Amino acid sequence: MNKISAAITAVGAYVPEYVLTNKILETMVDTNDEWITSRTGIKERRILKDEGKGTSYLAIQAAKDLMSKKNLDPLEIDMVIVATATPDMPVASTAVYTASQIGATNAFAYDLTAACSSFLYGMSTASSYIESGRYKKVLLIGADKMSSIIDYTDRATCIIFGDGAGAVLFEPNEEGYGLQDELLRSDGIGREFLKIDAGGSILPPSHETVDNKQHYVFQDGRTVFKFAVSNMADVSEKIMNRNHLTGDDVDFLIAHQANKRIIDATAKRMELDEDKVLINIHRYGNTTSATLPLLMSDYENQLKKGDNIVFAAFGGGFTWGSIYLTWAYDS
Helix, strand or coil: CCCCEEEEEEEEEECCCEEEEHHHHHCCCCCCHHHHHHHHCCCEEEECCCCCCCHHHHHHHHHHHHHHHHCCCHHHCCEEEEECCCCCCCCCCHHHHHHHHCCCCCCEEEEECECECHHHHHHHHHHHHHHCCCCCCEEEEEEEEHHHHCCCCCCCCCCCECEEEEEEEEEEECCCCEEEEEEEEECHHHHHCEECCCCCCCCCCCHHHHHCCCCCCEECHHHHHHHHHHHHHHHHHHHHHHCCCCCCCCCEEEECCCCHHHHHHHHHHHCCCHHHECCCHHHHCECHHHHHHHHHHHCHHHCCCCCEEEEEEEECCCEEEEEEEECCCCC
8 A cells, every 4th residue: 555645635715805905904004005016026915894703604615615625515524724823712713613513513623823824834733644544534724804903003914914714635655746845933022022912811801901002913023024024934945955946847836825025035045936936915915824725726726737846935933844745737
């Protein structure tokens, strides 16, 4: 029997209808289109404005898109992971609710949280379950309603983030396709540079924390940028070297869409041609856990069986890493 590897066999996605453009942001906060575009590469982002709908709504729609395209019976799904930084609520798992709502009643489910690296870490987790031989179909969803934790009077953060979700199905593969290698890292030094102060066990919610706007994302942009540029590029280069890959061998870079300059720096270190670097940050902004699967969905028609793909991400905490995967199917 050939060795079992964990391959992506289907993708799905969902973004809300409402488009928040840079021009609209100009009316909300002291900024302008040229400033945002030149520093981030972002032109617009999607926002889930419907009252009473949270991250699970995004995740459910992405899962339904995947199941429809794959003609997948939800009863066949063994496991559902929702990678997210914005769960519907504390304690009750967003993944459990998502699984129930899509009819995956034979699956067990849980959330995975590692800021913007959540989906990348989820790829490692889902693959390990498949490679164990105990599970055949693992649904990994990256979903975030970032608008729920953004202060739209703070121009340092409100220009960056958007809402969205993407999903992939991992299944066993005996042809050698799928996840080949991973290099995942974390460092608690980043705890103070990208965070939400209140709402956790250290500083529970109070009238004071609400008045002080401590339930919104805070980011020390310069520090995060510096760490992201060096670390995301470093692990991407290392995973290539470890697997004896050159820029010519890599077909695509699928990198976390946080900032165009960070992506460009990673691609430069990897010595990749521009046409191998998949980009959609201009359309969605930073959707946190959803950026990687949204890229796979947007570019699925360009991905071919056997393609060598390097994934890379960097998130708060700090968390970061790179994964080398070979694509397992032709669209």
